[in-house]
Amino acid sequence: MKHNRKNLVRIGAAVAAGLGAAALALSTTGANAEEAAADGDFDAQIIGGRPAADGQFPWTVALADAADPSFNYCGGQLIEEDVVLTAAHCTEGSAAADVVIRHGDTDIAQTDVYEVAEIVVADGFDGATMVNDWSLIKLAEPITGAETLPLADADTGDWGTLTVAGWGTTESGSMSPDLLYTDVPYVSADDCAGAYGAEFDAATMICAGDLANGGVDSCQGDSGGPLVSADGVLVGIVSWGYGCAEAGNPGVYANVGLLHGDITAALATL
Known part of the structure; x- marks a missing residue:
């Protein structure tokens, strides 16, 4: 299931105003959220992540x-x-x-x-x-x-290892109290198109994640956050994906260099 990575889950209530059907499918709490997580439609915070140090992502x-x-x-x-x-x-x-x-x-x-x-x-x-x-x-x-944070001003092709950070949701439907981050490999436009077909727009999107194995990714609540290169420029903005950290389904980001x-x-x- 395709979905954006905005957190829609409150303890006791979901924010429903202005949301599309795909987004509303993620507005779940309690047992429904846990069931969705098991199906791969809703998952934990930055997947495979670790707590950020003070001052590591100051912007x-x-x-x-x-x-x-x-x-x-x-x-x-x-x-x-x-x-x-x-x-x-x-x-x-x-x-x-x-x-x-x-x-x-x-x-x-x-x-x-x-x-x-x-x-x-x-x-x-x-x-x-x-x-x-x-x-x-x-x-x-x-x-x-x-x-x-400076912006990438071009798409250079292979960005190597990138870093994504955020306070994304946990299995219980609450946000992580601590800023988490993980490293994700760049995925080429050809490979991302192979994963998502026409849903991947090479003119405005870029992909990152472990395509073969999964296990590292952004997820719900991380939308809008940074995908940063090793030399400290903003390469992408957390946007959407199928599930989170699934093999064969990399995270998709707005491509800052092209935009x-x-x-x-x-x-x-x-």
Whole structure:
């Protein structure tokens, strides 16, 4: 089953407004969530991951519900002191007043909360195909002195080993309290097209994961978060996949190198 990697599960309630059928299929709690996990449609946080050290990913943020900031559902990254880059499916249909940004610690409970002034969803984003899955969030005030993550400005081909990080969901339906990360091999466009066929759009997407064995991947709650190269540039934005960490089904990410021109053009309007 194809699904995005936004967390839709609360303890006791799912956020349903504006969600498509595939996303709603993941809005489960309790026994239903456990059953879905067994089927491969819903799984644990960053798969094969380990806790991040303090300062290891200083530009990483979480998107949370302004009405309940303890519920974080997506990731993102600071690309300027007052701008977050995330996935479009994390923000589509949301007003600035609906979202807050959490930043400043690997322990989500210790992060600071920042208000949002504006949200810009990519032109041409399609929630059914996940094409152009990126979005910009303008903060109400800059996080002065915060480190920012540079963007890949081209798709160089084989990126080698990449790193993905996030506070994704656990089997119980709650988010990981600690920022986790794992290393994932780059998967070529040809191999990703072999896995997903026409659902993989080589013009806007990039793939990473252990194609042969599975076991390392992003998952629900990690959407919008970073796929980073060994030299410290943002290569991809967590977007979608079939299951999580399944052999033959790599994670799919918005391809920042190919989308760089569109992202920077939108950034100039903020």
